[in-house]
Amino acid sequence: MHVYYFDNNDAVDEREPHIGSDGDVSTEELKAIGVLAYHFDSQSDVDELAVSRNYVSRDVVDITVESMGGPESYAEKLKNFYTEHLHEDEEIRYILEGEGYFDVRGKDERWIRARLSKGDLLILPAGIYHRFTLTTDNYVRAMRLFKEQPKWVAINRPIADENPYRSEYLESISA
Ligand code: KMT
Numbered sequence: 570m571h572v573y574y575f576d577n578n579d580a581v582d583e584r585e586p587h588i589g590s591d592g593d594v595s596t597e598e599l600k601a602i603g604v605l606a607y608h609f610d611s612q613s614d615v616d617e618l619a620v621s622r623n624y625v626s627r628d629v630v631d632i633t634v635e636s637m638g639g640p641e642s643y644a645e646k647l648k649n650f651y652t653e654h655l656h657e658d659e660e661i662r663y664i665l666e667g668e669g670y671f672d673v674r675g676k677d678e679r680w681i682r683a684r685l686s687k688g689d690l691l692i693l694p695a696g697i698y699h700r701f702t703l704t705t706d707n708y709v710r711a712m713r714l715f716k717e718q719p720k721w722v723a724i725n726r727p728i729a730d731e732n733p734y735r736s737e738y739l740e741s742i743s744a
Pocket residue numbers: 630650662669700701709711713
């Protein structure tokens with residue numbers, strides 16, 4: 570998994586790498602904002618992790634132009650994924666096929682981009698602002714795992730600024 574600071578060049582398609590000049594981001598740096606990154610080649614390792622962290626539900630999503638029902642709805646879906654948002658629960662994303670980018674906000678509000686390929690797994694804490702997009706290959710198959718009662722809803726910024734899970738998250742990363 571390549572993790573680095575995003576270049577903030579919004580004139581370029583979001584599905585391009587956008588490798589910035591601020592360099593790579595280490596696993597420790599990710600951990601400091603509550604994000605855990607792993608690589609698992611076997612599903613049983615993922616299952617074990619899910620059990621140990623009290624995950625109870627999951628789904629598998631295929632994101633392609635066809636699976637989304639054509640170019641227009643694909644573009645619409647991408648727009649939703651790429652709108653900065655948070656979730657009220659911790660969530661796991663595990664890449665089964667293809668590739669995608671998760672952008673998460675660093676402590677200083679800079680975007681950190683993680684390029685996820687087959688076998689890469691990311692744990693996003695509740696309350697972290699993030700967004701997602703595909704690569705120019707336009708193909709990903711991902712498993713999404715949810716804790717306890719799944720809260721599928723994405724809450725966009727800035728409405729989520731007032732969300733209690735947001736405050737709780739900010740508290741948890743303040744050292
Ligand atoms: C999210 O939380 O933004 C997503 O789950 C994006 C799609 S999963 C590859």
